[in-house]
Amino acid sequence: MPQLKECPNCTSSFSCSADRPGCWCQDVHVPGEALDDLRAQLTGCVCRSCLDRFASEAAEARAHEAAGEAGTRVPGALVQVRGLSKLWLVGGVLLLLVAAAVALTVGPMPIGVGEVARSLLSHVPFLGVKSHLGPAEDAIVWELRAPRLVLAALVGGILALSGSSYQGVFRNPLADPYLLGVAAGAGLGATLVIAYAATGGSRGLLLPLAAFAGAVAGVGAAMLLGASLGSRSSGSLILAGVAVAAFMTAIQTFVQQRRSDSLREVYSWLLGGFSGSGWHEVGLASPYIAVSAVVLLLHRRLIDVLGVGDDEAATLGINVKHVRLAVVIAATMGTAAAVAVSGLIGFVGIIVPHTIRMLVSTSYRAILPLAALFGASFLVLTDVLARTLLSPSELPIGVVTAFFGAPFFALVLRSTREQSP
């Protein structure tokens, strides 16, 4: 039987089973010296709240000591947001640079890193560095590989960033950037152009515009429908997205069926990829992607606040509706721009945020910047694989992201689950 004792510190009564294993006091860790001090001051057991307080004070004193040894004692140092260390950001930037180097040098015509660097520096005035590359090699690096690399980085970064933002504002770990009808809308826009526009130069210009317009229209319709349902929860917006996507996909399938000659082209567009991308596509997409990325990154702390629920976030002074709207609009813009120039590339917007969540931090303050960096590197490297594995023919990049991404994801999932059962 647990004994009823009186706490020698605060005189309140509490139950104690210190004579048997399994007493609650064994769950409270008081560091050695602090426990000795406590035993010297008081005789017998103390109550739970007093022991908690002692343990807390001892842990605090210890943290301050540790900080004192390292330099100065920092007030507020006990409260930290995980994963915002410079180490991860620097690591992300380094990985992106390595990925860029790989993307510029690997291909049917291998070109050394040194040569590429010399060529890059030769474009900087007043350095006097001369490129050793011939005109053909120079064109391969700067007209074929470089725009493709930049576009893959932009698209990978914004897809991962939008995906994590959606997961945050909808508090749904399975949300991806295509959640609210972006994919169906873009697919419909692209299909209409491929099926009905005359082939030729103007079609190349029209396709990304139609895909972008379709994506924005899809999300716009979903948001109007969601708002008209009048619910305060985010669930109705997601359901509205499902309805709009189904409707648009139905039209797209109908058009595709009527014009079966266009089937192959539509299908290959839907699979996504960067073959034939040049600086033109980079110019088209980058303004939208840049603005979207800046807006999303600025909202990273507010997305964390939304994590406590709409009502509680509101009592913390946040206008939940406005924050969610701003994030959804920004993420949609970015995703629509990415889809317009690269088609539907699956998996990036889910796998990258979740990997960061499992390995680094669950705070969006860390997830958002890291998702942008690692998403960019991930897509640059998978694009290299897509164009080299079966060279000279190209694999659809969505196949590569899933083929290599899924096993990696499973591995991370397994290893983190083993650590924390």
Add this chain to the structure above:
Amino acid sequence: MSAAPTLPAGPSAAADSPSAVRISGVSATLGRTQALRNVTLEVARGEWVALIGANGAGKTTLLRSVCGLVPFTGEIAVDGLIVGSARRREIARHLALVPQIPRTPPGMTVGEYVLLGRTPHIGYLASETKADRVAAEKALRQLALVRFAPRQLGSLSGGELQRVVLARALAQEAPVLLLDEPTSALDLGRQQEALELVETLRAEVELTVICAMHDLTLAGQYADRLALLDLGRLVATGPPRELLSEEVIAAYYGAQVEVIHRDGGVFVLPRRSRGR
């Protein structure tokens, strides 16, 4: 009845009145049900008012109205700020809510969670500063939670989580604290612990406390004043010893109880009407 419960006080027009929260003629409709009907209640600075009443009486709706979470008619002022027209951020600096079932983001640490309480003091798109971390640390220290700072919310017991949510509300540095049945998920010992904590904080940082409570004995022991709601109406307010009577509880809770007055306190014991 030992003493007639006083009628709710009328609205006071004085802008510089000592009341921390002034609720005047508030009605609210949820779906088709009239959840609040013309409720008028003033809570003085430093006072602890417990909202009592049967399930569905409107306790939670009244708290949510004060937070501006449900549309209502009438007027609610918190420290002179009119709920609904003052900026949310401004209100959040004067009013903190401890919800009945707090949503805990998976994987978030205690430190990160308590830091979220600083939100009304941080610019819209800005990041927290050192001063915010210091304030969050102070809240952790006040609730003896320092050693929990790096722990994940999911690993805490119910009582620990309640303290962490309280720490988040404290980090908000709002003078008015609303609690929605803060003890409903806790065992007897943790209930007393949590309420003692609120009482200690009320003295330390001069909080005004409005708390929806189920347990009438606990409500009677901790609150200065009870406000009894029934079907959305405020039917009586008064000190626990005057308001808690067998007749009142039978009428508004449909419960058979024995009310015992002892040592200046009041104890409400449920009693089975038919003997075994």
